Amino acid sequence: MAQVGALILVLGALGFLVSQAGDNLRARSIPTGFDFIEQPPGIQVGEGIQTRDFETGGRALWVGMVNTLRIASAGIVAATVLGVIVGLARLSHNWIVQKVSSVFVETLRNIPLLVQIIFIFTVFTTLGNVSLDSGPIHGWLHISNKGLSVPRVFGLNGSFQWLAFMAIGALVARWAHHHQVRKQEETGQLGYPIVAAGGVLSVFGIVGWFAHPVMGFLGPVFGLIADALDGLPEETLQLILAVLSIVVAILWIRRFLKSMSSGGGRAKLTDDDWFRMIFAFAGSVLVAFAVLVVWPGLSSWLLNSGRDFFQLLDDRFGSGNGGRPFDGKRPDIVKPGNFANYGPAGLTLTPFFAAVFFGVVLYTAAFIGEIVRGGILAVPKGQTEAASAIGLKRSQALRHIILPQAFRIVLPPLGNQYLNLTKNTSLAIAVGYADVVQVGQTIYNQTGRTLPVMAIWMLFYLACSLTISVVVNFFNVRLKLVER
Amino acid sequence: MRKQFLVRLLAVLLGFTLIASACGDDDGGDAGDDTSGDDGGSDDGGDDGDDGGDDGDDGDDGDSEDTVDVTQGGSLLDTILDRGNLVCGVGGNAVAFSETQADGSITGFDADYCRAVAAAILGDATALEFVPLTASERFTALASGDVDVLFRNTTWTQSRDTTLGGDFGPTTYYDGQQLMGRVADGFSAASSVSDVDGAVVCTNAGTTTEKNIAEAATLEGANFGGITLQTFEDFNQVTDAFIAGTCDIITTDGSGLVGRRAVNDMFDDWAIFPATPISKEPLGPMYRQNDSVFADVVDWTVYASIILDELGITSANAQAFVDGYEAGVSDPQVGRLLGIDEGELQSSMGLPADAFFQMVLQVGNYDEIFTNNLVPVGLERAGSANAGWQAGGQIYAPPAR
Numbered sequence: 001m002a003q004v005g006a007l008i009l010v011l012g013a014l015g016f017l018v019s020q021a022g023d024n025l026r027a028r029s030i031p032t033g034f035d036f037i038e039q040p041p042g043i044q045v046g047e048g049i050q051t052r053d054f055e056t057g058g059r060a061l062w063v064g065m066v067n068t069l070r071i072a073s074a075g076i077v078a079a080t081v082l083g084v085i086v087g088l089a090r091l092s093h094n095w096i097v098q099k100v101s102s103v104f105v106e107t108l109r110n111i112p113l114l115v116q117i118i119f120i121f122t123v124f125t126t127l128g129n130v131s132l133d134s135g136p137i138h139g140w141l142h143i144s145n146k147g148l149s150v151p152r153v154f155g156l157n158g159s160f161q162w163l164a165f166m167a168i169g170a171l172v173a174r175w176a177h178h179h180q181v182r183k184q185e186e187t188g189q190l191g192y193p194i195v196a197a198g199g200v201l202s203v204f205g206i207v208g209w210f211a212h213p214v215m216g217f218l219g220p221v222f223g224l225i226a227d228a229l230d231g232l233p234e235e236t237l238q239l240i241l242a243v244l245s246i247v248v249a250i251l252w253i254r255r256f257l258k259s260m261s262s263g264g265g266r267a268k269l270t271d272d273d274w275f276r277m278i279f280a281f282a283g284s285v286l287v288a289f290a291v292l293v294v295w296p297g298l299s300s301w302l303l304n305s306g307r308d309f310f311q312l313l314d315d316r317f318g319s320g321n322g323g324r325p326f327d328g329k330r331p332d333i334v335k336p337g338n339f340a341n342y343g344p345a346g347l348t349l350t351p352f353f354a355a356v357f358f359g360v361v362l363y364t365a366a367f368i369g370e371i372v373r374g375g376i377l378a379v380p381k382g383q384t385e386a387a388s389a390i391g392l393k394r395s396q397a398l399r400h401i402i403l404p405q406a407f408r409i410v411l412p413p414l415g416n417q418y419l420n421l422t423k424n425t426s427l428a429i430a431v432g433y434a435d436v437v438q439v440g441q442t443i444y445n446q447t448g449r450t451l452p453v454m455a456i457w458m459l460f461y462l463a464c465s466l467t468i469s470v471v472v473n474f475f476n477v478r479l480k481l482v483e484r
Numbered sequence: 485m486r487k488q489f490l491v492r493l494l495a496v497l498l499g500f501t502l503i504a505s506a507c508g509d510d511d512g513g514d515a516g517d518d519t520s521g522d523d524g525g526s527d528d529g530g531d532d533g534d535d536g537g538d539d540g541d542d543g544d545d546g547d548s549e550d551t552v553d554v555t556q557g558g559s560l561l562d563t564i565l566d567r568g569n570l571v572c573g574v575g576g577n578a579v580a581f582s583e584t585q586a587d588g589s590i591t592g593f594d595a596d597y598c599r600a601v602a603a604a605i606l607g608d609a610t611a612l613e614f615v616p617l618t619a620s621e622r623f624t625a626l627a628s629g630d631v632d633v634l635f636r637n638t639t640w641t642q643s644r645d646t647t648l649g650g651d652f653g654p655t656t657y658y659d660g661q662q663l664m665g666r667v668a669d670g671f672s673a674a675s676s677v678s679d680v681d682g683a684v685v686c687t688n689a690g691t692t693t694e695k696n697i698a699e700a701a702t703l704e705g706a707n708f709g710g711i712t713l714q715t716f717e718d719f720n721q722v723t724d725a726f727i728a729g730t731c732d733i734i735t736t737d738g739s740g741l742v743g744r745r746a747v748n749d750m751f752d753d754w755a756i757f758p759a760t761p762i763s764k765e766p767l768g769p770m771y772r773q774n775d776s777v778f779a780d781v782v783d784w785t786v787y788a789s790i791i792l793d794e795l796g797i798t799s800a801n802a803q804a805f806v807d808g809y810e811a812g813v814s815d816p817q818v819g820r821l822l823g824i825d826e827g828e829l830q831s832s833m834g835l836p837a838d839a840f841f842q843m844v845l846q847v848g849n850y851d852e853i854f855t856n857n858l859v860p861v862g863l864e865r866a867g868s869a870n871a872g873w874q875a876g877g878q879i880y881a882p883p884a885r
Contacts, residue, residue: 044698044713052698052710125728145729146684336709337682338670339732351730352714432716438689442715445620445690448648 003271021451036447037061043442046434047350057443061453064439065460071357071435072422072464078361079421080414083368090373101369108366114427117359121431124148124351130333130340142331142342148354149331152347160316161212162325169204173197212325219317226310229303237299242288249284253277352433356425364421368414375410376402408479415472422464436460559777560632561605561834569611572598573631576616577720579743580861581637590614593857594635597656597769597786600847601633604785604839609846618717620690623648626770633782634770637737639692644770651779653769654786656850657858658869658878659737660761661696664745667753669732675757677701681709686722686731689715693736696763723748737765739863746861780833787881788821788840793849794872794881797822802844821884829884850879 025032037058044052048063089101108116130144142149177197184191256277260269291298331346342348349357379402387397428435437457444453564570574582574594582592599609615631622638625631627649637659638644640652663680665671671679677700687693694715701711714731716722723744725731734741738761745754769782792798795818797805802822808814809824819825822844823837830839847853851872854865871877 042695042698044694044701044711046712046714051712053702125725125730129729335682338679339681339683341682341684429717432689432714432721434715438715441620442689442694445623446643446695448623448644450624 003275025451032451033449034452036443036449036452041443041446043446045439046352046432048434057447060439060443061436061456064434064436067433067439068422068425068428068435068437068460069464071353071360071425071428071433075357075360075364075421075425076418078357079364079368079417082361082365083417084372086365086369087372087376090369091376105366105369108362109370113359113363113424114430116363117355117427117430120358121351121355124354130342140330142333142346145351146341147348147350149342149346149348151328151330152345153326153328155326156324157316158212158323158325160313161215161218162208164215164218164317165208165212166201166204169201169208172204173200176200209325216317219314222310222317223314226307226314229307229310232303234296234300234303237303238291238296241291241299241302245284245287245291249280252280256280350433352428352431355431356428356433356435359427360421360424363424364417367417367420371410371413371417372406375406378409379405408481411472411476411479415468415476418468418472419465422468423461426461559834560772560775561778561781564605564632564778568606569613570598570602570605571613571615571630571632572601573615573617573622573625573634573636574598575619575636575719576614577718578637578740579747580739580857580863581743582614582616582635584616590616591857593657593853594637596847596853596857597635597789598633600789600843600853601769601782601785603843603846604788604835605781607836607839607842609842618690619688619719620717623650626650626772629772632771632778636770637740637767638770639737639765640768640770641692649773650770651773653771653779653782654881655766655768655878656786657739657767659739659765659767661693661735661763661765662738662741662756662758662761663697663733663735664726664741664754664756665733667755671755671757673755673757673759675755677758677762678704678708679757680711680733683711683732684714684730685711685733685735686714686716686725687735688719688722689717691736692763692765697735700762719744737767739767739858742863743861777834781835784833784884785840785843788843788884789848789850789853790872790879790881791817791821791884792840792844793851794874795821797844797849798852799845799848802841806841817884 022032038056041054041057041060043054043060045054045060045063048067050059050063054060054063086101086104089097090105092098092101124143124147125145127143127145130146140151174197176199177193180191180193180196183189184193256273260273329345331348332343333340334343335341383401383405384397387401388394392400425435426437429438429441432438440453440457444450572595574590574592576582576584576590578592578594580592582590582594584590595614598612598614602612603609615625617625617631617634617636619636622634622636623644626634634650635656637657638652639659640655644650645652663675663677663685665675665680665683681704685697687697694713697711698713701708701713711733714725716725719736719740722731722734722736726734727748738756741756745756769786771779771782792802795815797818805818806822806824809819809822811819811825816825816827820828822841823830823839828837830837836842848856851865854870859865865871865877866875869878871879873880
């Protein structure tokens with residue numbers, strides 16, 4: 001009951017605020033509405049998957065979103081790796097390693113991120129100029145005031161075949177891993193599951209390097225799927241999607257009821273459970289309604305993009321894609337117009353990207369390091385002692401006793417750091433990196449649609465945060481101690 | 485058990501109906517709110533009309549106030565008089581237009597026009613609060629009422645005039661967008677847009693500049709590979725990145741480039757081009773729309789500064805003009821503008837009769853404002869579009885009568 005009231009109150013308040021904002025904006029003749037998404041914005045974006053000649057404002061915003069996702073995902077990986085190293089280093093018995101990592105943590109987490117980002121950017125701008133006269137780049141790395149360029153590894157068409165080959169390898173490796181584990185459990189002899197799995201994978205990797213064209217047969221298969229999608233009428237897909245969403249909801253409710261029922265009698269359900277079921281069903285009906293009535297273009301879009309996707313796979317897997325699956329190139333400097341700059345051969349981080357990237361990575365790594373250190377220290381000492389009492393070596397104790405428990409403690413705060421990192425990338429505006437905030441701001445300055453753009457920002461960051469939360473929660477639930 | 489379920493179902497259904505009806509109410513409520521707002525507005529307007537009702541002219545003003553009050557509820561002019569100071573949005577880092585000095589004060593061409601409006605309304609050029617705004621903050625700040633008026637080298641464009649909820653006053657400076665490159669890179673005043681092929685071009689975000697350069701690059705055609713356009717929040721950052729070499733080319737209004745070159749170009753290495761700007765950038769004041777009373781005050785402050793320049797009345801000799809004025813002998817336009825003559829028009833605008841006398845005394849006429857601020861950085865009035873109309877320029881004001 002209270003929940004119904006709360007829901008109505010929240011929705012009502014939200015509706016009131018939105019209508020108030022709309023009224024006030026109209027009263028000041030400030031335009032509202034999302035029409036700018038459909039109109040050409042007439043702007044350029046600093047970097048990204050497309051930088052000029054945007055057909056719609058939505059596309060420009062999408063470029064900004066991709067830039068944000070790019071920096072956030074690369075940042076999460078880099079910050080985790082660096083953070084774990086720093087955290088372990090702080091626990092090291094080596095005096096120098098321990099002190100260096102302590103200084104790293106204490107310095108970086110006590111300086112505001114904005115200051116760090118601006119500092120890194122300023123450092124970049126003080127570096128030397130790029131010029132064609134400096135000749136070819138001897139070496140792997142080139143830093144200048146136009147950015148940082150490193151060698152790039154990129155997949156050729158054969159890489160798809162190689163990856164398909166590796167997928168089979170992964171299945172085999174999984175089987176080898178299981179086999180070793182079972183042997184150890186049955187006979188008590190020490191097995192080598194990791195070594196076995198790794199060995200299988202590397203064998204497949206090496207063989208696949210030369211033999212990947214055998215996977216070429218997948219091309220025509222994908223071609224057939226593409227043709228089938230092309231022949232499927234739009235209405236059929238609409239119907240399938242609608243029925244599917246309702247069926248999924250009903251199946252979920254049935255399973256939910258079953259999991260709630262205790263033996264013979266009827267399930268005892270709380271208010272919360274009723275709400276879950278009603279919302280699940282209402283949601284599926286809403287989806288069906290949306291697919292059938294509100295947005296019929298969705299299914300044709302799905303059909304078209306699905307067909308294009310499989311056609312692309314068909315091309316990539318097609319015959320004649322022999323040769324190396326991957327290739328690498330060193331950075332180079334080119335002069336396409338009248339100015340020297342880094343060419344497309346190397347992987348180039350612009351000073352703007354680099355400032356934000358290194359800023360968020362170093363800052364977050366300092367926090368992750370502390371979380372990792374805390375997580376390891378939080379495992380009771382008795383666990384280590386018990387492990388050595390049953391005769392485990394120190395490395396075995398760490399691998400099988402300490403780290404699994406530490407990981408369980410570390411995961412939730414780690415998820416928070418990922419959320420922080422993603423949101424902190426919005427500081428990119430300080431150095432002009434073309435993230436979603438910077439592009440959005442440019443668009444609302446040109447069109448005056450401040451609130452609509454902000455609504456898009458909020459939805460975008462909300463979606464990012466929820467995705468990260470879902471992933472972290474998934475692992476969190478899996479790692480949870482099973483209590484009975 | 486069964487009863488409980490029914491109660492719950494009913495509760496949920498009730499909830500949905502409430503939500504649905506709430507949504508329905510919103511639409512109806514909007515219309516209701518609007519009309520009631522109208523009523524309150526016209527009441528206020530009537531009161532204002534009573535206050536100022538002196539002669540026939542005021543009848544018109546009353547009418548115009550009525551239309552104002554539909555959305556605003558009273559002119560901004562009354563608010564400023566009550567408050568005792570003018571809140572003026574400026575750039576804060578535009579050389580020669582609005583520069584923040586070491587002691588925190590703001591000087592420059594735009595800042596002087598803020599002073600002029602403050603002197604005209606309140607009789608005191610210092611009854612003024614400057615609000616430094618970035619290019620991307622300015623329109624929101626104006627629309628939300630954070631500032632009364634923008635003197636922030638803002639270009640008058642159709643889209644800004646019609647979609648941002650503001651209106652533009654008379655142009656105070658005719659500008660045009662140009663580019664600036666290094667002489668070391670082979671640039672001179674004779675260079676053109678086609679020479680910047682492949683450059684990293686920097687400018688500040690949220691300006692017309694950004695669109696102009698994107699359009700100019702598109703117009704260059706197929707042989708032009710294109711540019712990388714990098715935008716910064718603040719023009720100081722743009723200049724710093726240009727000095728550092730991260731930007732190959734920077735672009736903004738020609739006056740801004742000249743100003744920056746005067747301040748930052750230590751080695752005489754910067755060239756501004758092309759000779760004919762790539763865009764028209766008429767810079768002027770901007771205020772919220774549908775407030776004709778305040779709009780008139782800003783417009784006529786600018787016009788008065790131009791007319792006083794045409795009449796040769798400066799801050800130095802204004803007092804002499806007042807002292808030596810004789811009705812029927814001297815130029816009546818001077819008498820009206822300085823508020824000495826019976827037929828002066830400032831009172832009917834809601835200003836003190838000596839509004840423009842105070843303005844010219846405390847700040848100066850157009851030429852003085854221009855000469856004090858823009859000439860030192862190398863921007864000349866003679867021969868440019870900013871010369872007076874008698875000298876072949878564009879600076880022109882309607883007659884004061």
